[in-house]
Amino acid sequence: MDVTAVGLHRVLEPAGVLPQAARRLDPDPRIRPDEVRVRVERLNLDAASYRQLHTAHGGDPGAIRDEVLAIISERGKMHNPVTGSGGMLVGVVDETGPRSPLGLKPGDRIATLVSLTLTPLAVDDGLARWDGRSEQIPTSGHAILFARSIAAVLPADLPVPLALSVMDVCGAPALTSRVVAGLDAPVVAVLGAAGKSGSLSLAAARRAGAARTIGLVPTEEEERRLAATGLADRVVRADARDPVAVATALGEPADVTVVCVDVPGCEHGAILATAPGGTVVFFSMATSFPAAALGAEGLAADVTMLVGNGYVPGHAELALDLIRGEPGVRALFTAREGRSSAE
Template sequence: MSGSVGLSRVVEPAGVLPQAAWRLNASPEIGPDEVRIRVQRLNLDAASYRQLAQKHEGDGEKIRAEVLEIVETRGKMHNPVTGSGGMLIGVVEQVGPESPLGVKPGDRVATLVSLTLTPLRITDGLKAWDGLSEQVPAEGTAILFGRSIVGVLPDDLPPELALAVYDVCGAPALVDRVVRGYREPTVLVLGGAGKSGSLSLAAAKRAGARTQAIVVSEAERDTLARVGVADQIAIADARNPVEVAASFDRPAEITVVCVDVPGCEHGAILATAPGGTVIFFSMATSFSAAALGAEGLAADVTMLVGNGYVPGHAEFAVDLLRTTPAVRALFEARVAGD
């Protein structure tokens, strides 16, 4: 059991799993059920990158230096402020004889587990990254455990595009599952113009839901309108509960939070009908604020933490991208901007 979940990689504190550890051993030498990946690109999660960019006022050199410091200190990319990391793509270098992951040397893969639990070693100083985007060209090694998740990159998508989709693939799959438990629900997505938000809207619409989105600006509204996955779009500050709740005529049965800033919990709760469901996908979410806020509002809602994994989630998200050209165009523009 200890090898399959990576306990042998934990340096401190002893006895916790890799995600909860402060520091991991990122040695490239693998155990019998481990896999070593030659890293090609990291994708920092949105909440982590936003925090770093705000802290350093957009100074790319300082952002790069702090990412390197985090990885060197912790043996993984685990932002100590946001508690989040991201994911990576690379090429399989070595597979332990007891690995159950079904990959082989030479496979180009995306890790479908968080960088917060992935032993990571950077060897190039991130010299090809200007610090101004979430996607980070990198050289180094990463280790996957027996109970990790990995996906071989599809041949018909550029690696950078596949990485952007895989980074958020848990969101649309869970939205699809929840929508199918209702009869023609209304789904409201906070942050609908982002990666996870647009895919969540596409998944909800495909499952037969009426879709609504809240965005922060006219530019985002116009972008999302061109995609065609939201029946209604409103401009509002997702951190303002009253503004969010007043954006549409009636509350939604399902509300999905995809905003990468803190303080959106209470608006999501207020915007959700009694008996409805709130799904939190943002790593900026305060789950104590969500729980205590719902209690204080006497809100009878089910609150779900999007844990990033639903069986078949990667294939589901890639299929959405392939079958919804406007969503693919949005992702391509996002990747090009990065």
């Protein structure tokens, strides 16, 4: 096996693990023949990571910024030690090695479609332009992509922040589409349906042949906002951490339940709300997989549980097509961006 293809040579400690599991990576800007160096323009923290940081620091933007900078400086990557998650980035290709298989060339503006938890990263501006109030971080620095990394050239017809938000969660609608298309007109429930991955998953489920879609949200405001888009046949409200409330709100068990909630403790509600023989797809990085497995066992729930790993062939193209072709999805993304900038 070619260890440089998966970035093993960039692991500083502990020895023998792959970059995602490493405590510290080497972000040396000098590239190997199969690597790519990217000039970083913007980081996008995943929702679970940003929520954890926001909660831990009581919403103090300066403290949030300081901790993100410390993580990157100490670990050579953005890898939240509490949530285990990171995010992704946008940047411009600086240099490509002659043996890189990624098909990128200098000057390409790209989004990385692999996690920041395994991407060697260094920033050189102290995150001075970030106010700490949103998941997107304008910054400068560099990142390294390996031969087995994934990246996509940004579309010219969408604003960069919007394209980055879509690509950050593009694995969710792609896997949802694959699961739904393999079934005969299933009922699909999405927990966290008004968020980025949730709204895209609703739209993907409908396109893939869902008989009915149900969107579950936690607040009256999100219920109103999602209902206005028409993305779900039914919109219901419940705390996704309350299993009985989730099952009661849905009313009917779903054939497919997609979990897109960025807080811990939603595993049992999703399992309880899924019909025998059904499928639960976990996309949130806040998911506890021991809780999911043991919870299903304790409920004698005959359900298949899938971990959304963020990659399905064609996932970026599918998600971008949804944001272009589904006004309801775009409306939710635009509203989210507006709320973040106003906070």
